[in-house]
Amino acid sequence: MTVVVVGSGIAGLTAALHAHESGHRVVIATKGRLGDGCTPLAQGGVAGVYGPDDSAEQHAADTLDAGAGLSDPRAVEALVEDAGARIAELIARGVAFDRSPDGRLLLGREAAHRHARIVHAGGDATGAAISRALIGAVRESDIEIREGALLVDLMLSGERVRGVRLLVDGAVSDIDAEAVILATGGAGQLYAHTTNPAGATGDGIAAALRAGAAVCDLEFVQFHPTVLAVGDPFLVSEAVRGEGATLIDDDGRRFVFDTHPDGELAPRDVVARALARRAAEQGSPVRLDATALGAEALVRRFPTIDAVTRQRGLDWAHEPIPVTPAAHYLMGGVVTDLDGRTTIPGLFAVGEVARTGVHGANRLASNSLLEGAVFGARAAAALNESWRPVASPSRVAAPDVAPDPRPAPFGRAALQRLMWDDVGLLRTDDGLRRALAALRAWIARTPPPQTVAEHEDASLLRVAEATASAALARVEPIGAHYREPARDLATPVLETV
Template sequence: MTGVIVVGSGVAGLATALHLARGGADVQLVTKAGMADGSTRHAQGGIAAALFPDDSVESHAADTLAAGAGLCDPAAVDVLVSEGPARVRELMDLGVAFDRDASGALARGLEAAHAHPRILHAGGDATGLAIEIALIAAALEAGVRLRERTLLAELLVEDGRVAGVELLADGRREVLRADAVVLATGGAGRLWARTTNPDVVTGDGIAAALRAGAAVVDLEFAQFHPTVLAEGAPFLVSEAVRGEGADLIDLDGRRFVLDDHPDGELAPRDVVARSIARRMAEQGGRPVLLDATRIGRRRLEARFPTIARALAGRGLDWAAHPIPVAPAAHYLMGGIATDLDGRTSLAGLLAVGECARTGVHGANRLASNSLLEGAVFAARAAAAILAGEVDAAPALPSAPGPESPSALAAVQTFSRAALQRLMWDHVGLLRDGAGLAHAVAVLAAWQDALPRPQTVAAHEDAGLVRVALAAASAALARPGSVGSHFRTDDASAHARELVSAGAAC
C-alpha cells in the first residue's frame, strides 16, 4: 500500500487525501491548526465552471487567459476548464448543496472578467465552508488519518528525493516517512499588513520547498482583493456583490473605476484594485465606498447572509448606506512549480492548491477559479501517486536567485509587524525599483540574523522571511509591469493599461 502524507486541510489537501484513500492509499493528513481553519472555509464568491447551456469551456478558458495577462500556461488552463465541471459534480455528489433558484435550477452569479454568469455558490456567500464540511466528512469516512495542530517543520530529503517530513507538535519533533508528500498549505497572505487570509496562512509549504531546493516561481504575482472592509479587522466583501450590481464610488459619489476600464467594477481584479489605490491616494488615504443600496435589503440578506451579519455586527447597514472598502492581499498566483499532475522538481514531492504554481492563473487569477483549481489538480495529483508516477517533473520553470542586498539598507529590528509593513510599503499593490531593492536588503539581513526556529511561531517567522525575500527578489528582477505586478517606475505601464482598456470597449 502506498503511504502518503498530505500537508494542509483546505479544498486541495482534502480532495487529494480523499481521492488517495478511495484509491487504496494509506493517507495521513497533517494540518497546522484545526482541520477547517485555513482559507477554504472563508471563500465567499463561489466556484466557476462551464455547466450551463449558454456557456462553454472555451469561453471559460478565454476569460482565464485574458485575466492572466498573457502568462497563463494554456495547457493548464485547458485542464482546469475541461475537467472542472466533472469535479464540481463530484462535490455535489459529496453533498455540497449549491444554491438553486425558484425553479429548482442551479443558481449562478456573475463576477469580474467572466463573459457569462457561471459562478456556483452555496449558502449564499458560504461556498468555501460548504465545500470544506463536505470534504472533511468524506475524507474521514474514507479512512484518512488526521493530525491537527501539527506544523510542517522540514521536508526530509534523501539522495535528491523527498522521503517524508519533520513535524513539530506540542514542542516535540517527529520524523514521518512516506512514499510521497503532497503540500497543500495555501498561500502566504500574512506577508502583508492587510490581508483577507486567516492567521495560519504563513507560507509554510512554500518556505519548506524553498529550503529543500524545489523550484518556486512567480512569487511576484500576488493578488490584492479590491473590496475589503476598511473599518476594523479586514473582512472580504465578495466580488459577487459587484456582480449583483453594487458600484464603487469615491467620496464625491462618482464611479471612478470607469476612468480606468470600460467594465468598471467588473474589470479584472488587478485593474480595480489599482484604481482604488490611486483614488485613495487622491483622497488623502481615505477609503472608497462600495454602494450596494440599489440591490435592496431583502436580496442582500438572502444572497450574502455571511457578509450581512458581519457588517451588522460592526454597526454598518449596507442596505441603507455605502460601506468603506480598500484593497488587501488575497491570493498568491505563484508558488511551488508543478506540472499538470502536481509533480514538482523534487521526486516524491507534489503540490496542489494555492501553494502550487500550476500555470492556470498567470499574472492575475480570474475570480472563483481558486476552489476549482484545488479540486481539479487534487484529483490529478492523487492519480499520479496511485500510478506510482512521483518522479521529478521535467523542464519546470525556475525563478532567478535572490538579489544581492544593497549595503545602503537601514538596519531594522525584525518583528512580524515590521515584515508585514515592509512588504505592504514596498512589495505591495504598487512597487518601484528603489523600494524593492530596499526590501530585498532588509529581508536578506533578517534571514541571516534569525536563529534556528524552535517554536511554531518562530518557524512561521523564518518561513515568512524566506518567502518574502523570494517574492521581493522576483519582483525586483521583473522590471516591467504585468498583471498584478505593477511597477510605478515602468513609465508606460499605466498608459498601456488605459490603451488596453480602450481597446476593450
C-alpha cells in the same frame, strides 16, 4: 504506498480522499484544526457550470485574458475540462449549491467573467459548505488525521522526498512516506492587510525552497479590492459587484471607469489599483454602493456579509460602505506539472501553494476553489504513475542587493509593514531594493527557530525574500505585478475607521 498530505483546505482534502479511495494509506497533517485555512472563508463560488451561451472554451479564454498572457494554456485546459466532474463530485459529497425553485443550479457572474458560470452555496458561504462536506467525508474514512502539526521541513533521501518533519506540541515528529502532497496554502501574512487567516505563513513554499524545489511567479500577489474598512479585515465578495453594486468616491462618481471600460467588473488588479489611488487622492476610503440591490436581496444573497456589516454598525442596504484593498491570493508558488508533480521526485503540490500555470499574472475570480479540486484529484491519480521529470521555468536573476548593514529591529509587524509599503500593490525599483536589503539582513541575523511562531516567522522571511527578489527581477509591469517609475512611493495605506 504511504502518502502524507500537508494541509486541509479543498486541495488537500480532495487529494487525500482520492488517494485513500485509490487504496493508499493517507495521513493528513494540518497546522491547526482540520479544515482551518482559507477554504472555509471563501465567499466566492466555484466557476465551471456553463449555460446555453457559455462553454469551457470561453471560460478558458476569460482565464487566459485575466492571466495577462502568462497562464499555461495546457493547465487552463485541464482546469476547465475537469470542472464539471469536480463540481459533480462536490455535490455528491454533500455540498448543497444554491438552486432555483425548479432545481437548477443558480449561476452567478463575477469580475472578468463574460458569463454567469459560478455556483455558490449559502449565498456567500461556499467555502464553508465545501469544507464541511469534505471534512465529513474524511472523518467517515480511515484517513489518519494529525492536527496541530506544523510542517518544519521535507525529509529527503538523495534527490527524492521520503517524508515530513513536523512540530507537534513542541516536539519534533517525523513521518516516513513514499509521497508528500503539499497543500499548505499561500502566504497572506506577509502583508499588513490581508484577507488570509493567521496561519497563512507560507510554510509549504518555504519548506520547498529549503529542499531545493523550483518556485516561480511569487511576484504575482493578488490584492482583493473590496475589504471592509471598518474593524478587522473582512472580505466583501466580488459577487456583490457581480450583482450590480458599484464603487464610488466621495463625489459619488464611479471612478473605476476612468481606468478600465469594464469598471467594477474589470480584473481585480486593475480595480484594486484604481481604488487605492482614488482613496489616496481623496484621503479616505472609497465606498461600495450596494443600496440598489435592496435589503431583502442582500440578506438572501449575502447573509454572511449582511450580518457582519450590521455587527459593525453599518447598514449597507441604505448607505454605501467603506472598502480598501488587502492581500488576498498568491498566483505563484511551487512549480508543478499538470498532475501536481514538483521538481523533487515524490513531492506534489496542489492549491495555492502550487504554481500550476493556471493563473499567470492574475487569478480570475472563483477559479481558486476549482483549481484546488481539479489538481488535488489529478495529483492523487498520478501517485500510481511513474515519476516524470518536471521542467523549471527559466527566469531572469534579480540584481544583487547587499543586506542592509543597520536594519530596523525584526518583528512580524515590521516585516508585514515593509512588504505592504515596498512589495505591495504599487512597486518601485528603489522600494524593492530597500525591502530586499532589509529582508536579507533579517535572515542573516535570525537564530534557528524553535517555537511555532519562530518557525512561521522564518517561513515568512524566506518567502518574502523570494517574493521581493522575483519582483525586482521582473522589470516590466504586468497583471498583479505593477512597477511605478522609480521614486520614493509606498503603497497607499487606508486606515480603518
